[in-house]
Amino acid sequence: MKHQFQATLAQLEKKRLISLRNILLALVIGTSSIIAIIRNTDSYNNQIEDGELKILLLLAFATYVASYYFIYDFRITFKYKFVKKLIKSFGFGFVVSGQGFPLKDFNNFLPQYDKSVLEDHCYGSFRGINFSSCEAEIRRKKPPGDSETYIIFKGILASFDYEVKNLTTPVYIRSKKNKYTLPVPHDCISDSLVNLEDPRFKDKYEVFCRSQIESRYILTPTMMERLLKILTWYDGVEVYFQQGRVFFAMQASRNLFEPKLFRPITPDVANVMIRDLRMIMAIITTLQLNSKVHI
Amino acid sequence: MEIFVGALIVVTAIFYSLYVKGISLKNAAQEAKSSIGIQLQKRRDLIPNVLKLAGKYMKHEKQLLTDLTNLRSLMSKSEVTDDFKQAMQLDNSIASALGRFFAVAENYPDLNANENINYAQQTVSEVEGHIAAARRFYNAAVTDINNYCETFPSSMLKGLAGAESLPYYEASTDSKDNIDVNDHIS
Numbered sequence: 001m002k003h004q005f006q007a008t009l010a011q012l013e014k015k016r017l018i019s020l021r022n023i024l025l026a027l028v029i030g031t032s033s034i035i036a037i038i039r040n041t042d043s044y045n046n047q048i049e050d051g052e053l054k055i056l057l058l059l060a061f062a063t064y065v066a067s068y069y070f071i072y073d074f075r076i077t078f079k080y081k082f083v084k085k086l087i088k089s090f091g092f093g094f095v096v097s098g099q100g101f102p103l104k105d106f107n108n109f110l111p112q113y114d115k116s117v118l119e120d121h122c123y124g125s126f127r128g129i130n131f132s133s134c135e136a137e138i139r140r141k142k143p144p145g146d147s148e149t150y151i152i153f154k155g156i157l158a159s160f161d162y163e164v165k166n167l168t169t170p171v172y173i174r175s176k177k178n179k180y181t182l183p184v185p186h187d188c189i190s191d192s193l194v195n196l197e198d199p200r201f202k203d204k205y206e207v208f209c210r211s212q213i214e215s216r217y218i219l220t221p222t223m224m225e226r227l228l229k230i231l232t233w234y235d236g237v238e239v240y241f242q243q244g245r246v247f248f249a250m251q252a253s254r255n256l257f258e259p260k261l262f263r264p265i266t267p268d269v270a271n272v273m274i275r276d277l278r279m280i281m282a283i284i285t286t287l288q289l290n291s292k293v294h295i
Numbered sequence: 296m297e298i299f300v301g302a303l304i305v306v307t308a309i310f311y312s313l314y315v316k317g318i319s320l321k322n323a324a325q326e327a328k329s330s331i332g333i334q335l336q337k338r339r340d341l342i343p344n345v346l347k348l349a350g351k352y353m354k355h356e357k358q359l360l361t362d363l364t365n366l367r368s369l370m371s372k373s374e375v376t377d378d379f380k381q382a383m384q385l386d387n388s389i390a391s392a393l394g395r396f397f398a399v400a401e402n403y404p405d406l407n408a409n410e411n412i413n414y415a416q417q418t419v420s421e422v423e424g425h426i427a428a429a430r431r432f433y434n435a436a437v438t439d440i441n442n443y444c445e446t447f448p449s450s451m452l453k454g455l456a457g458a459e460s461l462p463y464y465e466a467s468t469d470s471k472d473n474i475d476v477n478d479h480i481s
Contacts, residue, residue, distance in 0.1 A: 166421060195435055213330055216428035 004089065005270060008082050013265040019074040020261060023067045030063030071261060078259040079120070086273055092124030101134040105159060108170070109240040109247045111183050115139040115149055120257050126281050127290045133158035133280050135256060153180045155234070155251040158280060160289055162246040170242040171215045172208040173227065178236030179251055184208045185240065198224045204231055226287050233279055248283065313449045317456025320440040324461055327436035331429040331464070335386055338393075338422045342367050345396070345415050363392050383464060386426075393419060430464045437461045 033056045040053075079096045087094040095101075098118025117137040124131065136157045139149035172188040174181070187210070194207035194215040201224040209215035218241050219227075231237050236251035256276040259265060284290060346360055366389045397416055444453045444460045453459065 165424065195439075197431065197435060212327075212432045213334070213425060213428045216431045217424050220427075 005082065005086065006267070008085065009265050009267065009270065012078055012082055012259075015077055016074060016259070016261065016265055019070045022070045023261075026063040026066045026070070030060045030067070033057075033060040033063070074261060075259060078265075079257060082270075083120075083257045083273060086270065087122055087277060090124075090277065092122055092126075092277075094123075095121040097121075098134050098136075101136075101157075102132060102159065103134075103136075103157070105245070106157060106247055106249075108185055108187065108242065109172075109182075109238075109249070110138060111152060112140070113138045113152060114141045120255075122277065122280065126284050129161045129284050129290050131158060131160045131280065131284065151180065153182060153249060153251075155180075155236075155249060156256065156280075158248040158250070158283065160246050160248075160284060162241065162244060162289055164289065164291055165218060167214060167218065167241060167243045169209060169211045169214045170240060171218050173219070173237075173239040173241075174206050174208070175204055175231055175237045176206060177204070178238070180236070182238055182249065188240075194219075196224065197221075201228060204228060223287070229286055230283060233282075246287075246289070310448075310452065314452050314456050317443055317449060317452055317458040320436070320443050321456060321458045324433070324436040324440045327429070327433035331426070331433055334422060334426040334429045338389065338419065338426065339367055341415060341419055341422065342389075342393075345393075345412070345419070348412050348415065360396075363389075363396060366392055390423065390426075434463050437463055 037053065037056050037060070076096065084094045084096070096119065098121045100123070101118050101121040103116060103118065116139070118134050121132070121134040123133070134157050136153065136155070137151060138153040140152050142148050142150060170185065170187050172185050174184075185208075188208040190208070190210045192212075194209055194212060196202055196207060196216070196219060198221060201219075205227065207215055207219065227237075227239070234250040235253055238249040240247040257273055259269065263269070342363060346363060366385060369385055397419070400412065400416075440458055441460045443449045444458055
């Protein structure tokens with residue numbers, strides 16, 4: 001990896017420094033314009049004409065917009081020039097915009113929403129298991145009459161093949177420490193919670209399923225141990241098992257595959273990206289989704 | 296006077312809720328027990344198909360096939376008598392016999408090449424998983440009802456609610472023994 005991406009990282013580091021310089025320049029110009037406006041709109045010392053005032057305001061606005069553009073440009077360039085190539089080197093696909101992510105497959109799992117923002121769609125096959133993951137922000141409109149939306153989920157959505165066991169009824173598992181709590185899917189609502197025997201699992205997760213047996217069929221003691229491990233990687237986890245597929249919604253406080261503008265781009269940055277990617281792969285290995293043995 | 300009436304209402308409400316809880320737990324334990332029976336029935340229904348397929352190829356394994364047939368008949372009879380402990384022991388024996396059957400079946404390549412036997416093996420494996428899940432469900436229901444019957448004040452109402460302590464579903468003594476690999480590798 002060192003030799004493969006070193007040149008790209010060096011280029012991106014130059015790009016980062018140029019972007020940083022441009023942003024700081026824009027901020028200085030913008031801030032100077034604002035200061036000039038403030039100093040000269042003093043009613044006792046009004047020396048600026050209307051025309052000049054408009055230009056200064058426009059300049060301040062333009063420089064702040066330019067700052068956002070430079071940040072956005074740097075992020076996008078980083079993702080296209082480095083992240084995409086890095087993920088491709090693992091044999092996976094990557095779409096920066098989130099296009100192609102099968103969000104409709106999550107309809108049984110996610111509540112009704114009005115707006116979705118997707119980015120960093122990563123997909124492929126790992127150890128024979130097809131997967132698809134994406135960073136998502138799901139929003140719903142506030143009460144009627146209000147055009148504003150509020151966030152009902154922000155984090156990573158991922159789906160994986162699940163052929164280990166045949167399921168007749170879906171099983172929904174929700175960690176208790178979620179920041180955004182999704183409602184229980186309608187096909188998992190029943191009169192009683194599933195009360196499993198592992199106290200550590202019960203302490204951290206709630207399980208919803210219409211069949212007490214089907215839920216225990218999936219959540220064997222071994223599977224419960226594996227899920228407990230995954231919970232330590234994210235701020236909150238929700239899992240939905242259905243026939244042939246398992247869906248994850250993982251709440252994360254930081255964005256994946258995002259460069260930091262104020263930190264130099266070194267091979268350590270690449271290691272962080274690889275670690276982010278491996279956390280998705282690790283779900284397959286930790287839960288042993290590719291296993292032929294029913295444990 | 297009002298305080299006394301209020302206290303009486305509260306105590307009555309508490310006892311009533313405990314009574315209802317006792318009935319719910321009793322029904323849950325009954326449901327769990329019958330769910331084991333459903334899964335065992337599924338497994339029993341698979342056995343004739345497995346025996347039919349195997350009979351063509353495993354002509355030298357008559358003893359094993361006979362054992363399986365006999366165990367299946369005994370299981371049906373024990374369900375009629377509703378003897379739970381006997382049913383548990385027979386269930387363990389059938390599981391053990393099926394395990395031996397599929398292990399021996401590995402020695403018959405013609406049989407293994409038959410897709411139906413592979414499907415049957417997969418189905419038996421799934422059913423075994425569901426049986427294990429049903430046992431866990433039953434044990435969870437038994438824990439709840441035993442806690443109800445053995446703690447105060449619900450223990451005072453167990454007779455009224457018809458709840459009683461139940462035995463756990465336990466592993467057979469054979470399955471607790473260490474496995475010697477040499478017994479399984481020829």
